[in-house]
Amino acid sequence: MTYILGIETSCDETAAAVVVDGKTIASNVVASQIDLHAEFGGVFPELASRAHVEAISVVVAQAVRDAGIAYDKLDAIAVTRGPGLVGSLLVGLNFAKGLALAVDRPLLGINHLEGHVYSLWLTEQNRSIEFPALVLIVSGGHTELVLMTGHGEYKRLGGTLDDAAGEAFDKVGRLLGLPFPGGPNIERAAQMGNPATYKFPRAKLDETYDFSFSGLKTAVMRAATVPPSAEARRQRGGDKKAQLRTGVSVNDVAASFQAALVDALVEKTARAAKAHEVTEVMIAGGVSANQALRQAMRRETDLPVRYPPLNLCTDNGAMIAAAGYYRFQAGQRDDWELEVQPMWPLTRSTYAIES
Numbered sequence: 001m002t003y004i005l006g007i008e009t010s011c012d013e014t015a016a017a018v019v020v021d022g023k024t025i026a027s028n029v030v031a032s033q034i035d036l037h038a039e040f041g042g043v044f045p046e047l048a049s050r051a052h053v054e055a056i057s058v059v060v061a062q063a064v065r066d067a068g069i070a071y072d073k074l075d076a077i078a079v080t081r082g083p084g085l086v087g088s089l090l091v092g093l094n095f096a097k098g099l100a101l102a103v104d105r106p107l108l109g110i111n112h113l114e115g116h117v118y119s120l121w122l123t124e125q126n127r128s129i130e131f132p133a134l135v136l137i138v139s140g141g142h143t144e145l146v147l148m149t150g151h152g153e154y155k156r157l158g159g160t161l162d163d164a165a166g167e168a169f170d171k172v173g174r175l176l177g178l179p180f181p182g183g184p185n186i187e188r189a190a191q192m193g194n195p196a197t198y199k200f201p202r203a204k205l206d207e208t209y210d211f212s213f214s215g216l217k218t219a220v221m222r223a224a225t226v227p228p229s230a231e232a233r234r235q236r237g238g239d240k241k242a243q244l245r246t247g248v249s250v251n252d253v254a255a256s257f258q259a260a261l262v263d264a265l266v267e268k269t270a271r272a273a274k275a276h277e278v279t280e281v282m283i284a285g286g287v288s289a290n291q292a293l294r295q296a297m298r299r300e301t302d303l304p305v306r307y308p309p310l311n312l313c314t315d316n317g318a319m320i321a322a323a324g325y326y327r328f329q330a331g332q333r334d335d336w337e338l339e340v341q342p343m344w345p346l347t348r349s350t351y352a353i354e355s
């Protein structure tokens with residue numbers, strides 16, 4: 001059995017986990033900074049790195065303890081090297097280097113996006129994954145449509161030209177006066193709203209697999225400032241209290257926004273799945289927690305649709321450990337010179353990873 005410790009500090013969670021053979025979670029500890037950043041309505045980088053410094057040694061020790069193993073049982077230490085906030089990444093990488101030296105185990109630098117992809121392998125107990133598979137990575141910082149032809153083999157089909165999907169959720173959430181992070185709060189508001197109230201734009205961008213959410217964001221902003229018609233007010237159901245100063249229903253805007261964003265994501269993903277004859281469609285990253293997205297994806301494609309359990313959609317150490325397992329098997333060993341890579345696209349692995 002191969003035990004990998006995964007450490008993740010790229011954004012606002014300090015997380016560590018031990019994963020066995022790339023798929024069984026022995027422990028998974030996440031210290032969220034949501035309360036810390038809620039006050040600012042977004043992630044405040046300086047505060048994030050300071051909070052990582054305070055939390056990391058406790059979080060890692062807890063993960064190893066929860067796994068019920070001694071440090072010398074670990075086969076390798078995998079850590080997020082990028083993309084992400086430079087100060088936050090540095091905390092995780094430096095801690096991982098120190099630990100790897102102290103316990104004399106190899107260090108593996110992992111791409112955060114590859115981590116999100118491998119969160120799906122933590123669901124493999126149920127049904128094994130066959131290539132080629134299509135992965136839609138939707139998080140706070142990224143929206144990428146990736147064709148995966150083997151372990152560590154990615155072909156980028158498209159991505160966002162402006163805001164990431166999660167970023168759009170967060171910005172619209174702020175506009176609607178909902179607490180940070182916007183995603184789960186918009187989802188909740190949307191359940192009480194009517195998605196047909198506003199016909200927000202779905203950027204088509206012709207035959208590409210790219211996305212654009214800035215037009216949608218502007219349309220939402222405009223809708224929020226225009227008082228609704230008497231007819232719209234009459235049709236409004238549910239929570240009448242959740243109103244903007246203009247009398248616009250927060251729930252109706254949230255539902256209409258979510259519907260437009262989900263439509264755009266699902267339409268391109270379903271089309272790419274057909275064009276590339278994949279075996280299944282996978283969704284990963286924070287926004288893959290969204291039930292409306294999951295349902296629409298299941299409805300619009302005939303293929304199996306896979307997504308991580310809710311606690312593995314947002315950032316965690318288990319996904320970094322899972323990705324680390326395949327890298328470890330492929331022979332990756334990083335040295336002490338390893339540096340953080342705040343901007344790091346998900347590209348084909350430089351290591352030949354055999355399945």
Ligand code: KG4
Nearest residue numbers: 139140141166181183184286287290314315
């Ligand atoms: O993957 P993640 O934890 O961090 C990044 O790598 O960015 O994703 C965080 C993002 C946030 O933008 C948050 O609003 C969004 O995921 N999110 C959601 C939901 N839960 C989290 N978006 C829509 N619906 C949700 N239920």
Ligand code: ZN
Nearest residue numbers: 139286314315
């Ligand atoms: Zn993430």
